[in-house]
Amino acid sequence: MKTVRLKMSGIQHYREAKVDVENGKIEIAGTSYKQEEVSYDIPVSGTVYGTLLNYQGEYKQLEKAMYEAPYLAPPKAPILYIKPVNTFASAGSMIVLPEDISELEMGAALGVVIGKSATKVNEVEALSYVEGYTIVNDVTIPHDSVYRPAIKEKARDGFCPIGPWVVTRDSVDSPNDLQIRVRINGVLKQENNTKNLIRSVEKLIADVTAFMTLAKGDVLLVGIPEDPPVARINDVVQIEINKIGILENTITTEEALVGGRA
Protein backbone atom coordinates (compact mmCIF):
# COMPACT_ATOMS: atom_id res chain seq x y z
CA MET A 1 0.00 0.00 0.00
CA LYS A 2 1.28 3.45 -0.93
CA THR A 3 0.42 6.68 0.79
CA VAL A 4 -1.20 9.23 -1.49
CA ARG A 5 -2.65 12.70 -1.23
CA LEU A 6 -5.75 13.37 -3.27
CA LYS A 7 -8.54 15.82 -3.77
CA MET A 8 -12.05 14.45 -3.91
CA SER A 9 -14.85 16.24 -5.74
CA GLY A 10 -16.86 18.44 -3.42
CA ILE A 11 -14.37 18.40 -0.56
CA GLN A 12 -12.26 21.49 -0.06
CA HIS A 13 -9.31 19.91 1.74
CA TYR A 14 -6.77 17.49 0.44
CA ARG A 15 -7.20 14.00 1.90
CA GLU A 16 -4.68 11.32 2.65
CA ALA A 17 -5.34 7.76 1.53
CA LYS A 18 -3.70 4.40 1.01
CA VAL A 19 -3.57 2.95 -2.47
CA ASP A 20 -2.98 -0.56 -3.72
CA VAL A 21 -1.81 0.43 -7.20
CA GLU A 22 -1.56 -3.11 -8.59
CA ASN A 23 -5.14 -4.02 -7.66
CA GLY A 24 -6.73 -0.61 -8.22
CA LYS A 25 -7.95 -0.25 -4.60
CA ILE A 26 -8.00 2.89 -2.51
CA GLU A 27 -8.55 3.09 1.25
CA ILE A 28 -9.91 6.36 2.59
CA ALA A 29 -10.43 6.79 6.33
CA GLY A 30 -10.40 3.03 6.84
CA THR A 31 -12.88 2.13 4.09
CA SER A 32 -11.72 0.40 0.94
CA TYR A 33 -13.02 1.38 -2.51
CA LYS A 34 -12.30 0.42 -6.08
CA GLN A 35 -10.30 3.19 -7.74
CA GLU A 36 -13.16 4.03 -10.10
CA GLU A 37 -15.68 4.43 -7.28
CA VAL A 38 -14.05 7.64 -6.10
CA SER A 39 -14.68 11.00 -7.81
CA TYR A 40 -11.36 12.79 -8.12
CA ASP A 41 -10.55 16.47 -8.35
CA ILE A 42 -7.25 17.98 -9.54
CA PRO A 43 -4.67 17.07 -6.85
CA VAL A 44 -2.33 20.05 -7.38
CA SER A 45 -2.71 23.82 -7.53
CA GLY A 46 0.63 25.33 -8.61
CA THR A 47 2.16 26.06 -11.99
CA VAL A 48 2.69 23.10 -14.32
CA TYR A 49 6.00 23.24 -16.20
CA GLY A 50 6.60 20.80 -19.06
CA THR A 51 10.01 19.77 -20.37
CA LEU A 52 10.82 19.39 -24.07
CA LEU A 53 13.32 16.89 -25.50
CA ASN A 54 14.14 15.00 -22.30
CA TYR A 55 13.67 11.46 -23.62
CA GLN A 56 16.59 9.99 -25.55
CA GLY A 57 14.31 8.73 -28.32
CA GLU A 58 12.58 12.10 -28.72
CA TYR A 59 15.93 13.87 -28.76
CA LYS A 60 17.38 11.51 -31.40
CA GLN A 61 14.44 12.15 -33.71
CA LEU A 62 15.22 15.88 -33.78
CA GLU A 63 19.00 15.61 -33.42
CA LYS A 64 19.90 16.01 -37.08
CA ALA A 65 17.65 19.04 -37.49
CA MET A 66 19.18 20.66 -34.39
CA TYR A 67 22.16 21.77 -36.48
CA GLU A 68 19.99 23.36 -39.14
CA ALA A 69 17.69 26.39 -39.24
CA PRO A 70 15.80 27.42 -37.26
CA TYR A 71 17.41 25.55 -34.35
CA LEU A 72 21.09 25.98 -35.35
CA ALA A 73 22.43 24.25 -32.22
CA PRO A 74 21.33 21.57 -29.75
CA PRO A 75 19.66 22.91 -26.62
CA LYS A 76 21.89 23.63 -23.63
CA ALA A 77 19.59 24.22 -20.68
CA PRO A 78 16.25 22.48 -20.10
CA ILE A 79 13.59 23.79 -22.50
CA LEU A 80 10.42 24.30 -20.52
CA TYR A 81 6.86 25.33 -21.28
CA ILE A 82 3.86 26.18 -19.12
CA LYS A 83 0.51 24.41 -19.10
CA PRO A 84 -1.74 27.24 -17.82
CA VAL A 85 -4.52 26.71 -15.31
CA ASN A 86 -7.32 26.58 -17.90
CA THR A 87 -5.78 23.31 -19.13
CA PHE A 88 -6.00 21.54 -15.77
CA ALA A 89 -8.47 18.69 -15.62
CA SER A 90 -9.09 15.82 -13.24
CA ALA A 91 -8.81 12.08 -13.65
CA GLY A 92 -11.96 10.86 -15.36
CA SER A 93 -12.69 14.17 -17.08
CA MET A 94 -13.38 14.67 -20.77
CA ILE A 95 -10.78 16.02 -23.16
CA VAL A 96 -12.36 18.20 -25.82
CA LEU A 97 -11.31 17.60 -29.40
CA PRO A 98 -11.33 21.04 -31.08
CA GLU A 99 -13.77 21.30 -34.00
CA ASP A 100 -11.21 21.61 -36.77
CA ILE A 101 -8.84 18.93 -35.41
CA SER A 102 -9.12 15.18 -36.02
CA GLU A 103 -6.64 13.73 -33.51
CA LEU A 104 -4.71 14.64 -30.38
CA GLU A 105 -1.37 13.46 -29.06
CA MET A 106 -1.47 11.86 -25.63
CA GLY A 107 1.64 13.08 -23.81
CA ALA A 108 2.35 10.57 -21.03
CA ALA A 109 4.31 12.47 -18.42
CA LEU A 110 5.55 11.73 -14.94
CA GLY A 111 4.67 14.83 -12.90
CA VAL A 112 7.06 15.69 -10.09
CA VAL A 113 5.15 17.61 -7.42
CA ILE A 114 7.32 20.11 -5.57
CA GLY A 115 7.06 19.98 -1.78
CA LYS A 116 8.99 23.08 -0.78
CA SER A 117 10.30 26.15 -2.54
CA ALA A 118 13.34 25.11 -4.60
CA THR A 119 15.98 27.57 -5.84
CA LYS A 120 19.48 26.60 -7.00
CA VAL A 121 19.07 23.09 -5.64
CA ASN A 122 21.92 20.66 -6.12
CA GLU A 123 21.37 17.26 -7.65
CA VAL A 124 22.17 15.31 -4.49
CA GLU A 125 19.52 17.10 -2.45
CA ALA A 126 16.98 17.46 -5.26
CA LEU A 127 14.56 14.77 -4.15
CA SER A 128 14.21 16.32 -0.71
CA TYR A 129 12.29 19.13 -2.48
CA VAL A 130 9.82 16.65 -3.94
CA GLU A 131 6.49 15.96 -2.27
CA GLY A 132 5.59 13.13 -4.59
CA TYR A 133 4.62 12.04 -8.07
CA THR A 134 1.53 12.15 -10.21
CA ILE A 135 0.46 11.31 -13.76
CA VAL A 136 -0.12 14.01 -16.34
CA ASN A 137 -1.53 13.76 -19.85
CA ASP A 138 0.09 16.64 -21.72
CA VAL A 139 -2.51 16.74 -24.49
CA THR A 140 -1.14 18.34 -27.63
CA ILE A 141 -2.38 19.09 -31.13
CA PRO A 142 0.17 17.44 -33.43
CA HIS A 143 2.71 19.92 -34.82
CA ASP A 144 6.20 19.65 -36.27
CA SER A 145 8.15 22.73 -35.25
CA VAL A 146 9.35 23.36 -31.70
CA TYR A 147 10.91 26.69 -32.60
CA ARG A 148 8.10 28.83 -31.19
CA PRO A 149 6.08 28.21 -28.01
CA ALA A 150 3.23 25.84 -28.88
CA ILE A 151 0.47 27.79 -27.14
CA LYS A 152 -2.34 27.03 -29.57
CA GLU A 153 -1.34 23.36 -29.59
CA LYS A 154 -0.88 22.87 -25.84
CA ALA A 155 -2.94 25.44 -23.94
CA ARG A 156 -6.55 24.57 -24.83
CA ASP A 157 -9.06 24.19 -22.02
CA GLY A 158 -8.79 20.78 -20.40
CA PHE A 159 -5.57 19.82 -22.20
CA CYS A 160 -3.79 18.81 -19.00
CA PRO A 161 -5.48 16.01 -17.05
CA ILE A 162 -3.63 15.43 -13.75
CA GLY A 163 -4.05 12.67 -11.20
CA PRO A 164 -5.74 10.70 -9.87
CA TRP A 165 -3.51 11.41 -6.85
CA VAL A 166 -0.03 12.34 -5.69
CA VAL A 167 1.97 9.35 -4.48
CA THR A 168 4.34 10.43 -1.72
CA ARG A 169 8.03 10.50 -2.60
CA ASP A 170 9.00 7.76 -0.18
CA SER A 171 6.55 5.32 -1.76
CA VAL A 172 8.59 5.37 -4.98
CA ASP A 173 12.09 3.84 -4.85
CA SER A 174 13.43 5.58 -7.93
CA PRO A 175 11.59 8.00 -10.17
CA ASN A 176 14.20 7.18 -12.82
CA ASP A 177 13.00 3.64 -13.41
CA LEU A 178 9.26 3.78 -13.89
CA GLN A 179 7.53 1.96 -16.72
CA ILE A 180 4.97 4.06 -18.62
CA ARG A 181 2.17 2.55 -20.71
CA VAL A 182 -0.48 4.28 -22.77
CA ARG A 183 -3.60 2.35 -23.69
CA ILE A 184 -6.31 3.59 -25.99
CA ASN A 185 -9.61 1.70 -25.76
CA GLY A 186 -7.71 -0.97 -23.87
CA VAL A 187 -5.06 -1.50 -26.56
CA LEU A 188 -1.44 -0.86 -25.59
CA LYS A 189 -0.16 1.93 -27.86
CA GLN A 190 3.02 3.10 -26.19
CA GLU A 191 5.52 1.83 -23.69
CA ASN A 192 8.58 3.60 -22.36
CA ASN A 193 10.48 4.09 -19.12
CA THR A 194 11.81 7.05 -17.19
CA LYS A 195 15.23 5.39 -17.26
CA ASN A 196 15.38 6.77 -20.83
CA LEU A 197 15.37 10.35 -19.58
CA ILE A 198 18.34 12.47 -20.65
CA ARG A 199 18.24 14.50 -17.45
CA SER A 200 17.22 12.36 -14.49
CA VAL A 201 14.56 13.76 -12.17
CA GLU A 202 17.29 15.00 -9.82
CA LYS A 203 19.36 16.56 -12.60
CA LEU A 204 16.30 18.20 -14.13
CA ILE A 205 15.31 19.78 -10.81
CA ALA A 206 18.90 21.02 -10.35
CA ASP A 207 19.16 22.47 -13.87
CA VAL A 208 15.72 24.13 -13.76
CA THR A 209 16.11 25.65 -10.31
CA ALA A 210 19.49 27.01 -11.43
CA PHE A 211 17.53 29.68 -13.32
CA MET A 212 14.09 29.85 -11.67
CA THR A 213 12.30 28.90 -8.48
CA LEU A 214 9.94 25.97 -8.34
CA ALA A 215 7.39 26.74 -5.65
CA LYS A 216 5.57 24.35 -3.36
CA GLY A 217 2.73 22.84 -5.33
CA ASP A 218 4.31 23.37 -8.75
CA VAL A 219 4.50 20.34 -11.01
CA LEU A 220 7.51 19.61 -13.21
CA LEU A 221 6.77 17.22 -16.07
CA VAL A 222 9.92 15.24 -16.78
CA GLY A 223 9.20 14.93 -20.49
CA ILE A 224 7.10 13.09 -23.05
CA PRO A 225 8.39 9.87 -24.61
CA GLU A 226 8.87 9.85 -28.39
CA ASP A 227 5.99 8.98 -30.71
CA PRO A 228 3.08 9.87 -28.42
CA PRO A 229 0.00 7.91 -29.52
CA VAL A 230 -2.91 9.82 -31.00
CA ALA A 231 -6.49 9.61 -29.81
CA ARG A 232 -9.70 10.43 -31.65
CA ILE A 233 -13.27 11.16 -30.75
CA ASN A 234 -14.77 8.89 -28.03
CA ASP A 235 -11.43 7.16 -27.34
CA VAL A 236 -10.75 6.16 -23.75
CA VAL A 237 -7.15 6.95 -22.87
CA GLN A 238 -5.27 5.40 -19.98
CA ILE A 239 -1.81 6.45 -18.93
CA GLU A 240 -0.28 4.03 -16.48
CA ILE A 241 2.90 4.75 -14.60
CA ASN A 242 4.31 1.96 -12.46
CA LYS A 243 3.93 2.55 -8.74
CA ILE A 244 1.88 5.71 -9.35
CA GLY A 245 -1.38 4.48 -10.89
CA ILE A 246 -3.58 5.00 -13.91
CA LEU A 247 -4.94 8.29 -15.28
CA GLU A 248 -8.00 7.77 -17.46
CA ASN A 249 -9.75 10.32 -19.65
CA THR A 250 -12.09 10.24 -22.63
CA ILE A 251 -11.99 12.32 -25.79
CA THR A 252 -15.23 14.11 -26.62
CA THR A 253 -16.59 17.12 -28.49
CA GLU A 254 -17.27 20.58 -27.13
CA GLU A 255 -20.94 20.12 -27.91
CA ALA A 256 -21.15 16.88 -25.95
CA LEU A 257 -19.29 18.36 -22.99
CA VAL A 258 -21.36 21.45 -22.34
CA GLY A 259 -23.51 20.92 -19.29
CA GLY A 260 -21.18 18.32 -17.84
CA ARG A 261 -20.57 14.76 -18.84
CA ALA A 262 -20.88 13.60 -22.41
Added chain:
Amino acid sequence: MKHARIAYQGLVHEAVVTEDGIQLNDGRMVSEDQAVWLPPVKPNTIFTLGLNYADHAKELSFSPTQKDPLVFFKGPNTLIGHKASTMRPSDVAFMHYECELAVVIGKEAKQIRKEVAYDYVKGYTIANDYALRDYLENYYRPNLRVKNRDGCTPIGPWYVDKADVKDPMNLALRTYVNGEKTQEGSTADMLLGIPELIEYLSGFMTLFPGDIILTGTPKGSIDTAVGDEVVTEIEEIGRLVNTIVGEEAFLSN
Protein backbone atom coordinates in the same frame (compact mmCIF):
# COMPACT_ATOMS: atom_id res chain seq x y z
CA MET B 1 -9.35 54.76 -10.11
CA LYS B 2 -5.92 53.28 -9.41
CA HIS B 3 -5.97 49.96 -7.58
CA ALA B 4 -2.90 48.64 -5.78
CA ARG B 5 -1.91 45.78 -3.52
CA ILE B 6 0.22 46.90 -0.63
CA ALA B 7 2.07 45.14 2.16
CA TYR B 8 1.73 47.28 5.28
CA GLN B 9 2.36 46.39 8.91
CA GLY B 10 2.43 42.67 8.44
CA LEU B 11 -0.54 42.31 6.13
CA VAL B 12 -1.41 42.49 2.45
CA HIS B 13 -4.04 45.13 1.70
CA GLU B 14 -6.00 46.22 -1.29
CA ALA B 15 -5.64 49.96 -1.71
CA VAL B 16 -6.54 52.84 -3.97
CA VAL B 17 -4.07 55.51 -4.92
CA THR B 18 -5.26 59.12 -5.15
CA GLU B 19 -3.60 62.55 -5.18
CA ASP B 20 -3.70 62.40 -1.39
CA GLY B 21 -1.74 59.17 -1.23
CA ILE B 22 -2.36 55.49 -0.63
CA GLN B 23 -5.64 54.60 1.00
CA LEU B 24 -6.08 51.08 2.30
CA ASN B 25 -9.32 49.20 1.90
CA ASP B 26 -10.13 49.87 5.57
CA GLY B 27 -9.82 53.64 5.07
CA ARG B 28 -6.38 54.25 6.58
CA MET B 29 -3.99 56.53 4.70
CA VAL B 30 -0.47 55.14 4.37
CA SER B 31 2.61 57.06 3.36
CA GLU B 32 4.58 55.59 0.51
CA ASP B 33 7.73 55.02 2.56
CA GLN B 34 5.83 52.69 4.89
CA ALA B 35 4.26 50.66 2.12
CA VAL B 36 5.65 47.86 -0.02
CA TRP B 37 4.17 47.74 -3.48
CA LEU B 38 3.10 44.28 -4.62
CA PRO B 39 2.04 43.25 -8.11
CA PRO B 40 -1.39 44.93 -8.40
CA VAL B 41 -3.12 41.75 -9.54
CA LYS B 42 -2.75 38.29 -8.06
CA PRO B 43 -1.64 36.47 -11.16
CA ASN B 44 -3.66 33.77 -12.81
CA THR B 45 -2.43 33.11 -16.35
CA ILE B 46 0.15 35.58 -17.66
CA PHE B 47 0.31 35.92 -21.45
CA THR B 48 3.16 37.72 -23.15
CA LEU B 49 3.36 38.89 -26.73
CA GLY B 50 6.65 38.84 -28.56
CA LEU B 51 7.35 40.90 -31.65
CA ASN B 52 4.06 42.76 -31.45
CA TYR B 53 5.53 46.08 -32.61
CA ALA B 54 6.89 46.16 -36.15
CA ASP B 55 9.85 48.36 -35.19
CA HIS B 56 10.97 46.07 -32.34
CA ALA B 57 10.61 42.98 -34.53
CA LYS B 58 12.86 44.70 -37.05
CA GLU B 59 15.33 45.59 -34.31
CA LEU B 60 15.56 41.88 -33.42
CA SER B 61 15.77 41.07 -37.15
CA PHE B 62 12.55 39.12 -37.34
CA SER B 63 9.99 39.17 -40.06
CA PRO B 64 6.65 40.36 -38.67
CA THR B 65 4.77 38.30 -41.25
CA GLN B 66 4.07 35.27 -39.08
CA LYS B 67 0.98 33.14 -39.27
CA ASP B 68 0.14 33.28 -35.57
CA PRO B 69 1.25 35.94 -33.11
CA LEU B 70 4.18 34.93 -30.91
CA VAL B 71 2.67 34.25 -27.49
CA PHE B 72 4.26 32.70 -24.43
CA PHE B 73 3.34 32.23 -20.78
CA LYS B 74 5.04 33.36 -17.60
CA GLY B 75 4.94 31.77 -14.18
CA PRO B 76 3.90 33.75 -11.08
CA ASN B 77 7.53 33.65 -9.90
CA THR B 78 8.36 36.34 -12.46
CA LEU B 79 6.19 39.14 -11.10
CA ILE B 80 7.53 41.76 -8.71
CA GLY B 81 6.05 45.05 -7.57
CA HIS B 82 6.92 48.71 -8.05
CA LYS B 83 10.20 50.00 -6.59
CA ALA B 84 11.71 46.54 -6.17
CA SER B 85 15.06 45.25 -7.38
CA THR B 86 15.69 42.76 -10.15
CA MET B 87 18.80 40.61 -10.13
CA ARG B 88 21.23 40.61 -13.02
CA PRO B 89 23.24 37.37 -13.05
CA SER B 90 27.02 37.86 -13.13
CA ASP B 91 27.52 35.89 -16.34
CA VAL B 92 25.04 37.87 -18.44
CA ALA B 93 26.24 40.29 -21.12
CA PHE B 94 22.87 41.51 -22.44
CA MET B 95 19.86 42.05 -20.21
CA HIS B 96 17.36 44.49 -21.58
CA TYR B 97 14.09 45.95 -20.32
CA GLU B 98 10.82 45.97 -22.26
CA CYS B 99 8.14 48.53 -21.43
CA GLU B 100 4.73 46.96 -22.07
CA LEU B 101 1.10 47.84 -21.65
CA ALA B 102 -0.48 45.04 -19.58
CA VAL B 103 -4.19 44.31 -19.93
CA VAL B 104 -6.02 42.88 -16.92
CA ILE B 105 -8.95 40.62 -17.82
CA GLY B 106 -12.14 41.27 -15.86
CA LYS B 107 -14.46 38.43 -16.81
CA GLU B 108 -14.49 35.01 -18.37
CA ALA B 109 -13.91 35.23 -22.09
CA LYS B 110 -14.34 32.45 -24.65
CA GLN B 111 -14.56 33.04 -28.39
CA ILE B 112 -15.01 36.76 -28.07
CA ARG B 113 -15.26 38.92 -31.17
CA LYS B 114 -12.95 41.92 -31.27
CA GLU B 115 -15.93 44.30 -31.53
CA VAL B 116 -16.94 43.48 -27.94
CA ALA B 117 -13.50 42.57 -26.57
CA TYR B 118 -13.21 45.61 -24.28
CA ASP B 119 -16.22 44.34 -22.31
CA TYR B 120 -13.85 41.72 -20.92
CA VAL B 121 -11.14 44.14 -19.82
CA LYS B 122 -10.91 45.27 -16.22
CA GLY B 123 -8.04 47.69 -16.52
CA TYR B 124 -4.46 48.41 -17.47
CA THR B 125 -1.09 48.39 -15.81
CA ILE B 126 2.58 48.64 -16.77
CA ALA B 127 4.98 45.72 -17.06
CA ASN B 128 8.71 45.67 -17.61
CA ASP B 129 9.42 42.33 -19.22
CA TYR B 130 13.20 41.93 -18.79
CA ALA B 131 14.93 39.51 -21.16
CA LEU B 132 18.32 37.90 -20.56
CA ARG B 133 19.34 37.45 -24.14
CA ASP B 134 22.51 35.46 -23.44
CA TYR B 135 20.31 32.47 -22.65
CA LEU B 136 18.28 32.53 -25.86
CA GLU B 137 17.92 29.13 -27.48
CA ASN B 138 15.93 28.31 -30.60
CA TYR B 139 13.49 25.96 -28.89
CA TYR B 140 10.14 27.34 -27.79
CA ARG B 141 11.89 30.67 -28.24
CA PRO B 142 11.96 32.82 -26.17
CA ASN B 143 12.72 29.97 -23.79
CA LEU B 144 11.92 30.21 -20.09
CA ARG B 145 15.56 30.67 -19.08
CA VAL B 146 15.38 34.05 -20.87
CA LYS B 147 11.93 35.14 -19.78
CA ASN B 148 10.77 33.23 -16.71
CA ARG B 149 13.25 34.22 -14.05
CA ASP B 150 12.27 35.14 -10.50
CA GLY B 151 11.37 38.81 -10.20
CA CYS B 152 12.27 39.61 -13.79
CA THR B 153 8.87 41.09 -14.63
CA PRO B 154 8.19 44.22 -12.57
CA ILE B 155 4.51 45.16 -12.81
CA GLY B 156 2.44 48.05 -11.43
CA PRO B 157 2.48 50.25 -9.47
CA TRP B 158 -1.30 49.87 -9.80
CA TYR B 159 -3.88 48.98 -12.37
CA VAL B 160 -6.09 51.74 -13.72
CA ASP B 161 -9.78 51.07 -14.36
CA LYS B 162 -10.65 50.64 -18.01
CA ALA B 163 -13.04 53.61 -17.83
CA ASP B 164 -10.20 55.94 -16.87
CA VAL B 165 -8.14 55.29 -19.99
CA LYS B 166 -9.59 57.10 -22.97
CA ASP B 167 -7.89 55.17 -25.77
CA PRO B 168 -5.59 52.32 -24.74
CA MET B 169 -4.53 51.96 -28.36
CA ASN B 170 -3.01 55.41 -28.41
CA LEU B 171 -0.78 55.73 -25.37
CA ALA B 172 2.84 56.86 -25.30
CA LEU B 173 5.28 54.38 -23.76
CA ARG B 174 8.66 55.55 -22.51
CA THR B 175 11.58 54.01 -20.67
CA TYR B 176 14.17 56.03 -18.77
CA VAL B 177 17.46 54.56 -17.59
CA ASN B 178 18.97 56.70 -14.82
CA GLY B 179 16.74 59.56 -15.94
CA GLU B 180 17.68 59.43 -19.59
CA LYS B 181 15.00 58.51 -22.11
CA THR B 182 16.04 55.35 -23.98
CA GLN B 183 12.80 53.98 -25.40
CA GLU B 184 9.77 55.72 -26.82
CA GLY B 185 6.82 54.39 -28.74
CA SER B 186 3.05 54.30 -28.91
CA THR B 187 0.55 51.53 -28.37
CA ALA B 188 -0.92 52.73 -31.69
CA ASP B 189 1.93 50.81 -33.37
CA MET B 190 1.00 47.37 -32.05
CA LEU B 191 0.63 44.79 -34.81
CA LEU B 192 -2.27 43.13 -33.01
CA GLY B 193 -4.21 45.54 -30.82
CA ILE B 194 -5.99 44.71 -27.58
CA PRO B 195 -9.30 43.67 -29.23
CA GLU B 196 -7.49 41.46 -31.75
CA LEU B 197 -5.41 39.81 -29.02
CA ILE B 198 -8.48 39.02 -26.93
CA GLU B 199 -10.24 37.65 -30.01
CA TYR B 200 -7.21 35.53 -30.93
CA LEU B 201 -6.49 34.10 -27.47
CA SER B 202 -10.12 33.54 -26.47
CA GLY B 203 -10.60 31.84 -29.83
CA PHE B 204 -8.81 28.73 -28.64
CA MET B 205 -8.78 28.97 -24.83
CA THR B 206 -10.79 30.57 -22.04
CA LEU B 207 -9.51 33.75 -20.44
CA PHE B 208 -10.34 34.24 -16.76
CA PRO B 209 -10.60 37.26 -14.45
CA GLY B 210 -7.12 38.12 -13.24
CA ASP B 211 -5.40 36.92 -16.39
CA ILE B 212 -2.88 39.44 -17.64
CA ILE B 213 -1.83 40.06 -21.24
CA LEU B 214 1.52 41.77 -21.75
CA THR B 215 1.10 43.29 -25.17
CA GLY B 216 4.71 43.60 -26.36
CA THR B 217 7.27 46.37 -26.55
CA PRO B 218 8.32 48.94 -29.18
CA LYS B 219 11.93 49.43 -30.27
CA GLY B 220 14.59 50.84 -27.98
CA SER B 221 15.47 47.95 -25.70
CA ILE B 222 19.05 48.43 -24.54
CA ASP B 223 21.35 46.67 -22.11
CA THR B 224 21.09 47.61 -18.45
CA ALA B 225 23.88 47.67 -15.89
CA VAL B 226 24.03 46.88 -12.19
CA GLY B 227 22.81 49.92 -10.28
CA ASP B 228 20.66 51.27 -13.09
CA GLU B 229 17.29 52.70 -12.21
CA VAL B 230 14.86 51.69 -14.94
CA VAL B 231 11.58 53.58 -15.17
CA THR B 232 8.94 52.31 -17.56
CA GLU B 233 6.18 54.83 -18.11
CA ILE B 234 2.87 54.70 -19.91
CA GLU B 235 0.72 57.72 -20.50
CA GLU B 236 -2.47 57.87 -18.36
CA ILE B 237 -1.30 54.89 -16.30
CA GLY B 238 1.84 55.84 -14.42
CA ARG B 239 5.54 55.14 -13.86
CA LEU B 240 6.95 51.80 -12.77
CA VAL B 241 10.37 51.98 -11.09
CA ASN B 242 12.84 49.11 -10.86
CA THR B 243 16.51 48.89 -9.95
CA ILE B 244 19.03 46.40 -11.32
CA VAL B 245 21.19 44.76 -8.66
CA GLY B 246 24.20 42.51 -9.11
CA GLU B 247 24.04 38.84 -8.26
CA GLU B 248 26.42 39.11 -5.33
CA ALA B 249 24.66 42.07 -3.76
CA PHE B 250 21.29 40.43 -4.36
CA LEU B 251 22.30 37.20 -2.68
CA SER B 252 23.99 38.88 0.29
CA ASN B 253 21.10 41.24 0.84
